[in-house]
Amino acid sequence: MMYAPRDLAAADPAQRKATIAYMKSVVDLTIGLGGEIVTLVPCTVGKLHPTASPQQEWEWVVQGVREVALFAAEKGIRVALEPLNRFETYLITNVSQALQLIEEVKAPNLGVAFDPFHMNIEEPDLIAALRKCGDKLFDFHLGDNNRLAPGDGILEWPLIIQALREIGYTGGLAHEAVPPIDRSPRNAFGAKQMEPEPWDVDEGTLRFLKDHSSSVINEGYYTSLLARSAETILPLIK
Template identity: 40%
Template sequence: MMTTKPVIQTGISTFVYASPFKTADFHLLPKIKAAGYDIVEVAVEQADLIDWDLLVSMTRDLGLRITLSGAFGPRRDISSDNAAFRKEGLDYILTCIRLAEKTGSPLFGGPLYSAVGKTRIVPVEQKRQERAWCLENLRIAGKAAADHGILLGVEALNRFETDMINTTDQALALIAEVDHPALRLSFDTFHANIEEKDIPAAIRKAGALLLHVQANESDRGTPGTGHLPWTAIRQALDEIGYQGSVVLETFGEPSEELARAACIWRPLAGSADEMATEGAAFYKRIFT
């Protein structure tokens, strides 16, 4: 067991402030830095709305790092029974891999395997076929990620947002089946609070495969205001020697599609600024 705390940097997702994030929202970057974050996690909803060169320049000048996360609607579903949607999903992942390399993001993460909000009861044979399509596309994505020096983070979602990967065990099984070193685990404590019996134990089980942590509260509100076992979560991260980042990913003003997929029906805090500043202060106490 480690006796010293590894260095963990903290970040905040653009989802907190804007959806979709675009060049006109770059005025938020100094605010993110002033709140005390090390990282801005850019949720890539519409890549063509973002001036990526300017983003790289501004974040470099501010001393902010970038990580990238995905937004997976029905047309970006690599396990869809619609071949055009599978292709669009894979093309989107490949685009985000290239953007990760361009921006210096070490990773691209999210529910890479399916569309958010896809929840059904289907025959076993259909599930088997969907998984086969998923595996085929993740292997292609894994190779591309390795070619660009990027890692991919598979994120489990709760049962109300996907019927495919809900638990750490399921995510690790998918990663093992893909069997590519570029594929790792991205862990979201909000989803884990619904699906895991013991969040720190799930972190320990992930071990060296844990790539990225989205440290979200039990109700997806301001971190520290709910009932998650934050001290035990930090202890578990210390025990596995985690040296990645922890990022606040919740939704201040979600788009209609995102709100429906993630079931966001009410404000999660007094304001995005309140959530960001109070979240940063809480992260500093727990993680740094």
């Protein structure tokens, strides 16, 4: 995850260098786990204010992403840029920006990770944005407009799956539900959702989840979200 101080757009060159080293370590970890794709957000998630001119930050990001992508290419790993919504980043917030960065980096193993939760906020036409990715779509996240499971929001999943078929996407569908925690008496202040003692989650990840009004959810609740995703998506891809 791109928590602070990880940031390819940082004004501090040492910070950018450390971020590149971190991303290379993620590539190595991915290989060790038998993975094929690393998702990359160019700057710190939650950073909303630039620290240099747009031209300078863009140049730093192009250089940093290129170094990471070329390192990954040598090891047979693809890198997928994920645009986020404007409330989580100011840099890459839509598909066109991601494709522009890909064009300038000029690494064949660099593509797009499409998260419909984020793009439903930023794109005027979600389906058109998905089609625009074409063969540069490397990864796709399953989550509805409210970050619940597909089918628990307003997104039109038959149209989304149809668009994925039209562009020839054969990659994974990564389940990424980040449900808000009900902190009211209605749900006993989250007791039915949260893991009471998340001992195996590092402090940075836990802080990130809480900053997004969520937390480490318990196995039963997450299983119900996964089942809901399967109920919605499987009939559409068979």
